[in-house]
Structures are given as C-alpha cells and as structure tokens.
Amino acid sequence: MSNFQIGFCNLEYLKLSEFPTLKEKIWNGRLPVGLFCNVKWLVLDEVSDMSSSFPSHVLYDLKNLETLEVRNCHSLKDLFDIEGQTLKNNEEEILGFNNLKSLKVHNCGSLRYLFTPSIILGLDKLQEIEVKSCDLIEEIIKKDEEQKADIGKIIIPHLKSIVLELLPDLANFYSGSNDLECPSLKSITIANCSKMESFVFTDLKEKSHSDYTSHLFSEKVGFS
Incomplete structure (x- = not known):
C-alpha cells in the first residue's frame, strides 16, 4: 500500500468540495x-456535477461514517442509491452508513425525499435529522406503494432531534401505512414549511388540541 493510501486510510474528516478530482474518482469507483x-x-x-445519488460502492466504503453533511448539491435527486440496497434475513440493511448518527441536508434543490422505509430501518443509530432550504422535498420518508407488508412497524430507536426549515413543498414526515415510532425523540423544530400537515409515528400519549397541532400530527404520531 502506498503512502497516499495509508494517509487516506487514517482520515476521519473529509470535505469533498475541496477535492473535485478526488470526488470524481470516488464516484466512478477508481480508488x-x-x-x-x-x-x-x-x-x-x-458539488454541482454530483450524480443523482450516492453510488452503492461509496456507501459500502463509508461504513464507519457518523456525520454526513450535504450542502448545495443541486443535481442530487436521491440521497441513497436505492438499487444498491438489499433485504437480508427479513431485516432491512443499507450498504454502509450503519453507524450514521447525524444527517444534515441543506439547499439541495432536486431532492424530493431523504429515505425509503427500508433505508431508514438500516439506520438504527441515527440521532439527528436536519433538513433546510430544499425546495422540492415532499416527505422525509418516502411513501412506498410497493413496500413489502412484512416490514411492519418502522422504528428509529435513537432519533433525538428533527429540524425542518424552509421546505415549501414538505407535506408530511411520512404518510405511508406503516406505524412509525421514535421512542427517544426529544426535540422537533419546524419553521417555514407551509404545506406541512402531519408526522406519522405511533401511540401519541399527549396531544395538543390547537388547530396547528391537529394538522401537524396524525393519530399515529407518538413519542415515549
């Protein structure tokens, strides 16, 4: 292994916008x-010339990633390569990102959602979701009409914080038929999301009677 490779193997922080040639090699699988x-x-x-999603080989290579920040990537249409995801032993797994704790997405003009139900089930260590200034996002977790019934309840066990700001097309956090639980959730911030109507979690124990909250939370919303 060359000194170049050894140096990158020890790298813990990487900002790809500062290395456009390196980004191209990573995306094309040439490293x-x-x-x-x-x-x-x-x-x-x-990263204006970014492909429409993270290639599956990139996800696999970043299996120890804990924090992902995506900013000003206007050509990015899917955050994760759905074709590269697999179902194994009836458990949803994502290729890489198993250790992801924090996801921040800012000013990505082509994104319409962040996750599918299968992908979010593979991110069981996720603690923070922050989405700002993404004009086309309609849902955080995409409603999947062809979703397998055996997925059952969707649980994000360690999610503590949700921040949603300046998302004019965001209508729901998740509008699918499966129950969604975030038992560790402590903080929700929502600002300038004019179409926001409902979160879908399960077993809401305390529910405000204000008109705003009745639109924001459905009957399936719940926190511990």
Whole structure:
C-alpha cells in the first residue's frame, strides 16, 4: 500500500468540495476499496456535477461514517442509491452508513425525499435529522406503494432531534401505512414549511388540541 493510501486510510474528516478530482474518482469507483474506511465525518458542499445519488460502492466504503453533511448539491435527486440496497434475513440493511448518527441536508434543490422505509430501518443509530432550504422535498420518508407488508412497524430507536426549515413543498414526515415510532425523540423544530400537515409515528400519549397541532400530527404520531 502506498503512502497516499495509508494517509487516506487514517482520515476521519473529509470535505469533498475541496477535492473535485478526488470526488470524481470516488464516484466512478477508481480508488481502492476501503480507502475511506475510517472517515467519520463527510461534507459534500457545492458539488454541482454530483450524480443523482450516492453510488452503492461509496456507501459500502463509508461504513464507519457518523456525520454526513450535504450542502448545495443541486443535481442530487436521491440521497441513497436505492438499487444498491438489499433485504437480508427479513431485516432491512443499507450498504454502509450503519453507524450514521447525524444527517444534515441543506439547499439541495432536486431532492424530493431523504429515505425509503427500508433505508431508514438500516439506520438504527441515527440521532439527528436536519433538513433546510430544499425546495422540492415532499416527505422525509418516502411513501412506498410497493413496500413489502412484512416490514411492519418502522422504528428509529435513537432519533433525538428533527429540524425542518424552509421546505415549501414538505407535506408530511411520512404518510405511508406503516406505524412509525421514535421512542427517544426529544426535540422537533419546524419553521417555514407551509404545506406541512402531519408526522406519522405511533401511540401519541399527549396531544395538543390547537388547530396547528391537529394538522401537524396524525393519530399515529407518538413519542415515549
């Protein structure tokens, strides 16, 4: 292994916008597998020529990633490569990102959602979701008409914080038929989301009677 490869193997923070040539090689699979295995914090900022989603080989290579920030990537249409996701032993798994704790997405003009139910079930360590200034986002978790019935209840066990700001097309957090639970959720911030109508979680124990809250939360919304 060259000194170049050894140096990147020890890397824990990477901001790809500062290395456009490196980004192109990563996306096209022209770098050694495992080169970024120790990266814990990845920032993509102003990567205008980014492909429509994270390729599955990139997800696999970033299996120790804990913080992902995506900013000003206007060509990004899908945050995760859905074709690269697999179902194994009736448990939803995502190729890589199993250790992801914080996801921040700002000013990505082509995104319409962040997750599918199968993907979010693979992110069981996720603690923070922050989405700001994404004009086309309609849902955070995409309603999947062809979703398998055996997925059952969707649980995000460690999610503590949700921030949603300046999302003019956001209508729901999740509008699918499956129950959604966030038992560790402590903080929700919603600002300038004019179409926001409902979150879908389960077993809401305390529910406000204000008109705003009745539109924001459905009968399936719940926190511990």
